[in-house]
Amino acid sequence: MHHLHAYPDLRAMFRRLLIAALIGVLAALAVAGFRHAMLLLEWLFLSNNTGSLVNAATNLSPLRRMLTPALGGLAAGLLLWGWQKFNRLRPQAPTDYMEALQTDGQFDVSASLVKSLASLLVVASGSAIGREGAMILLAALAASCFAQRFTPRTEWKLWIACGAAAGMAGAYHAPLAGSLFIAEVLFGTLILASLGPVVVSAVVALLTTNLLSDNNALLYTVHLSRELHTLEYVMIVSTGLAAGFCGPLFMWLMTTSHNGFLRLKLSPPWQLALGGLIVGLLSLLTPAVWGNGYSVVQSYLLSPPLLAVVSGIFICKLLAVLASSGSGAPGGVFTPTLFVGLSVGMLLGQVWGLWLPGSDEIAILLGLTGMATLLAATTHAPIMSTLMVCEMTGEYRLLPGLLIACVLASVLSRTLRHDSIYRQHAAEH
Numbered sequence: 001m002h003h004l005h006a007y008p009d010l011r012a013m014f015r016r017l018l019i020a021a022l023i024g025v026l027a028a029l030a031v032a033g034f035r036h037a038m039l040l041l042e043w044l045f046l047s048n049n050t051g052s053l054v055n056a057a058t059n060l061s062p063l064r065r066m067l068t069p070a071l072g073g074l075a076a077g078l079l080l081w082g083w084q085k086f087n088r089l090r091p092q093a094p095t096d097y098m099e100a101l102q103t104d105g106q107f108d109v110s111a112s113l114v115k116s117l118a119s120l121l122v123v124a125s126g127s128a129i130g131r132e133g134a135m136i137l138l139a140a141l142a143a144s145c146f147a148q149r150f151t152p153r154t155e156w157k158l159w160i161a162c163g164a165a166a167g168m169a170g171a172y173h174a175p176l177a178g179s180l181f182i183a184e185v186l187f188g189t190l191i192l193a194s195l196g197p198v199v200v201s202a203v204v205a206l207l208t209t210n211l212l213s214d215n216n217a218l219l220y221t222v223h224l225s226r227e228l229h230t231l232e233y234v235m236i237v238s239t240g241l242a243a244g245f246c247g248p249l250f251m252w253l254m255t256t257s258h259n260g261f262l263r264l265k266l267s268p269p270w271q272l273a274l275g276g277l278i279v280g281l282l283s284l285l286t287p288a289v290w291g292n293g294y295s296v297v298q299s300y301l302l303s304p305p306l307l308a309v310v311s312g313i314f315i316c317k318l319l320a321v322l323a324s325s326g327s328g329a330p331g332g333v334f335t336p337t338l339f340v341g342l343s344v345g346m347l348l349g350q351v352w353g354l355w356l357p358g359s360d361e362i363a364i365l366l367g368l369t370g371m372a373t374l375l376a377a378t379t380h381a382p383i384m385s386t387l388m389v390c391e392m393t394g395e396y397r398l399l400p401g402l403l404i405a406c407v408l409a410s411v412l413s414r415t416l417r418h419d420s421i422y423r424q425h426a427a428e429h
Contacts, residue, residue, distance in 0.1 A: 054291060105147075107145075131332070136168055166205035239369040310343060
C-alpha cells in the first residue's frame with residue numbers, strides 16, 4: 001500500500017505543474033507524429049487517405065487484402081528480430097512505460113523507438129491491434145527524455161507517469177480517464193501529490209491535440225435519447241455482471257493464443273507474419289477485421305446492425321484480435337477491448353430488444369455499457385473505465401449506472417482471475 005506523499009512547498013508545486021504542462025505538449029506532439037506517420041504509410045502503400053483501415057481493406061483486391069497484414073507483420077518481425085540479434089550483448093533497459101515505472105524510471109530509448117516503428121508497421125498494414133499503445137509509449141518516452149535532461153532522478157517516474165497519462169489523453173480525448181488510468185492501474189492508489197501534475201499533463205495534451213487537429217469533437221459520436229429508469233439500470237447492471245465473466249474469458253483466450261503461437265517455435269518474423277496472414281484471411285470474410293476497431297465501433301454506435309451481423313463480425317474480429325496479440329504484434333489492446341465490449345453489450349441489447357420497444361436505443365445503451373464494463377473487467381480499474389467512456393462519448397448522464405456496473409464487473413473479474421490484462425502483459429514480458 002502506497003503512503004500519501006506530503007505536498008511540496010508552493011515554489012516546488014508550481015515548478016512541477018509547469019513541467020507537467022510542457023510534458024503534456026511533448027506528449028501531444030508524439031501522439032500526433034505517430035498518427036501522421038500512420039496516415040502517410042496508409043497513403044503510400046494502400047492508396048487510402050480516409051484514415052479508416054476498414055475503408056482501405058474494402059477497396060483492395062482480395063489477394064492484397066489477405067497478404068498486406070502478413071507482409072506488415074513480417075516486416076515488423078524482421079525489424080524486431082534484427083534489432084535483438086545485433087544488440088543481444090548490450091544491457092537491456094525497459095521498453096515499456098509500466099516496466100519503467102516499476103524499475104528505476106529509465107527507458108532503452110533506441111529499443112523503444114524500434115518497438116514503436118514495428119508497431120507502426122503492423123497497425124498501418126491492418127493488424128487488429130491498437131495503435132494507441134505505441135502512441136502512449138512514445139509520449140512516455142518523450143517525457144522520460146525531457147526528465148532525464150532537466151529534472152532530478154527522484155522525479156523521473158512521476159514525469160513518465162505524466163507522459164503516459166498525457167499520451168492516453170491525446171489518443172482517446174479522455175484526460176480524466178488518462179489520469180485515473182495512472183492512479184488505478186500503475187500507482188495502485190490515488191497519490192495526491194503526484195496526481196496534480198498527471199492531470200495537468202493530460203489536460204494540456206488534450207488541448208494541444210485539439211489545437212493541432214483543429215477539432216474539438218468527441219472521439220465517438222453518439223445519439224442516445226432514451227431516458228434512464230429502473231429498467232435501464234437493470235439492463236446496465238446485468239451487462240456489467242456479464243462483462244465480469246467475459247473479461248477473464250477474454251484474457252484467457254489471449255493467453256491461450258499467445259501460448260499457441262509460442263508452441264509453433266517460429267522466429268519472430270514468421271510468427272508475426274502468420275498472425276497477419278490470419279487477419280488477412282479473416283478480412284476476406286469481412287474487411288471490418290482490419291485495424292483497431294475504431295471505425296466499426298463508430299458505425300455501430302450510429303446505426304446498430306442486426307443480431308446476425310453483429311455476431312458474425314464479432315467472431316471474426318475477436319479471432320483477428322487474438323491472432324494479432326497472440327503473435328506478439330507490438331501495439332495496444334485497449335481499443336480492441338472496447339470493440340469486444342461494445343459487441344458483447346450490443347448482443348445483449350439485441351436480445352433485450354426482442355421483448356422491449358426501442359431495440360436500437362437499447363443496443364446503443366448496452367453497447368456503451370459493454371465498452372466500459374469489459375474495460376473494467378480486464379484492467380480492474382472501474383473508475384477509469386467509467387470516465388473514459390463518458391469522456392469519449394459525452395454521455396455523462398450514464399455515469400451513475402456505469403460506475404455501479406463497472407465496479408461489479410471489476411470485482412467479479414478479479415474474483416475469477418486475479419491478474420488484470422496489464423499484470424498479465426507484464427508477466428509475459
